[in-house]
Amino acid sequence: MAQNAPMLAFAQKKSLPLGKTIPMNIEKDAVVGITYTLKEANSGDVVETVTEAQPFYFLFGFGNLLEEFEGNLQGKRSGDSFDFKLSPEQAYGPVDSTAIVDLPVSAFMIQGRFAEEYVKEGETIQMQDPDGNALPGKVLKRGLETVTIDFNHPMAGKHLHFAGTVVEVRSATEEELDHGHVHGPGGHHH
Numbered sequence: 001m002a003q004n005a006p007m008l009a010f011a012q013k014k015s016l017p018l019g020k021t022i023p024m025n026i027e028k029d030a031v032v033g034i035t036y037t038l039k040e041a042n043s044g045d046v047v048e049t050v051t052e053a054q055p056f057y058f059l060f061g062f063g064n065l066l067e068e069f070e071g072n073l074q075g076k077r078s079g080d081s082f083d084f085k086l087s088p089e090q091a092y093g094p095v096d097s098t099a100i101v102d103l104p105v106s107a108f109m110i111q112g113r114f115a116e117e118y119v120k121e122g123e124t125i126q127m128q129d130p131d132g133n134a135l136p137g138k139v140l141k142r143g144l145e146t147v148t149i150d151f152n153h154p155m156a157g158k159h160l161h162f163a164g165t166v167v168e169v170r171s172a173t174e175e176e177l178d179h180g181h182v183h184g185p186g187g188h189h190h
């Protein structure tokens with residue numbers, strides 16, 4: 001915040017009209033709202049679109065998002081656009097072959113019957129790790145005795161292309177900093 005001090009002094013001298021706010025740069029502890037399109041960089045396939053109707057809000061500098069993603073937004077202001085690519089190493093990592101596993105068909109029984117309505121090739125299903133944590137996995141292949149499940153992040157091994165606009169930058173409230181997430185529109189309601 002120290003870098004804003006000369007600006008404030010200047011504003012006071014010029015007696016800015018009340019209610020006129022000084023544009024804020026994206027920095028640690030800022031609440032940031034953005035719209036964007038995420039494409040898989042190599043194929044150009046659109047993965048996700050976030051529009052003005054419901055911008056994506058996040059608390060900057062809290063490790064909630066990919067470090068390289070935040071690095072590309074740092075210093076920008078409301079109205080600025082962005083357009084950058086992340087390699088798998090900067091994003092969700094390479095595909096880990098040990099995260100692709102064959103599980104016995106018996107692991108997919110519901111009330112003694114194979115859950116074929118859920119376990120379809122190409123579908124993502126919710127499973128549990130030994131600690132009971134939810135673990136989404138994609139069904140790659142259903143065999144006679146085993147089902148092949150890919151537990152890699154869906155964007156593992158992919159180059160990501162983000163392009164969009166910063167629609168809001170404001171200071172986080174004490175409560176937001178305390179909770180580590182954004183409140184209000186686009187954030188948590190509680």
Ligand code: ZN
Binds near residue numbers: 175176179182188
């Ligand atoms: Zn909260």
